[in-house]
Amino acid sequence: MPLQRRRELIYCEMCGMPIEGRSYTIVVETTEMVVCERCYRRYMSRATRTGTDEPLRLRIAPRREKPEPARPATPSTPQHTEPRPAVSPSVRQQPRKPPRRRGPGLGAVERYEVVEDYAERVRRARERLGLSQKELAIKVKVGENVIKRIEAGTLVPHIDLAMRLERVLGVKLLEPVVEEED
Structure with a gap:
């Protein structure tokens, strides 16, 4: 066979x-x-x-493909002779901004924690502004049930949501916690 x-x-x-x-x-x-x-x-x-x-x-x-033999660059000859592809203005790279310095000193990492009485602060601020839970949910772009759970104290908002709530309600929900790096 x-x-x-x-x-x-x-x-x-x-x-x-x-x-x-x-x-x-x-x-x-x-x-x-x-x-x-x-x-x-x-x-x-x-x-x-x-x-x-x-x-x-x-x-x-x-x-x-066979690579072309390398030619020595002369001061009068530009380094890149091949044409660059046309790039639209929206794709063009923008100059980078220098990175922001975080924390009060070198070696410090700043992070935030939600305050313990966040539920009461959110409820009081919402009532002070005369907003319903549904209206607040629309303003911070979350579901109404999320606001209900935050006000009931069964859901601790993540940092991003707490920042949005701070902006809309005008209350302080985050406190910075600074830890030294090892």
């Missing part, structure tokens, strides 16, 4: 279909994927339209 060679099937990691013919390896958000030609063409056409083509062409499988 002659031995038969089994052909190993490779499946496209994007559409799930078996790959017949050439397979391509692309990088999608730092993940290498083996894809069929159809998915490769669709993906690369989108990448070309959005201007993110260059980093994605890093790993296109099996064919390799």
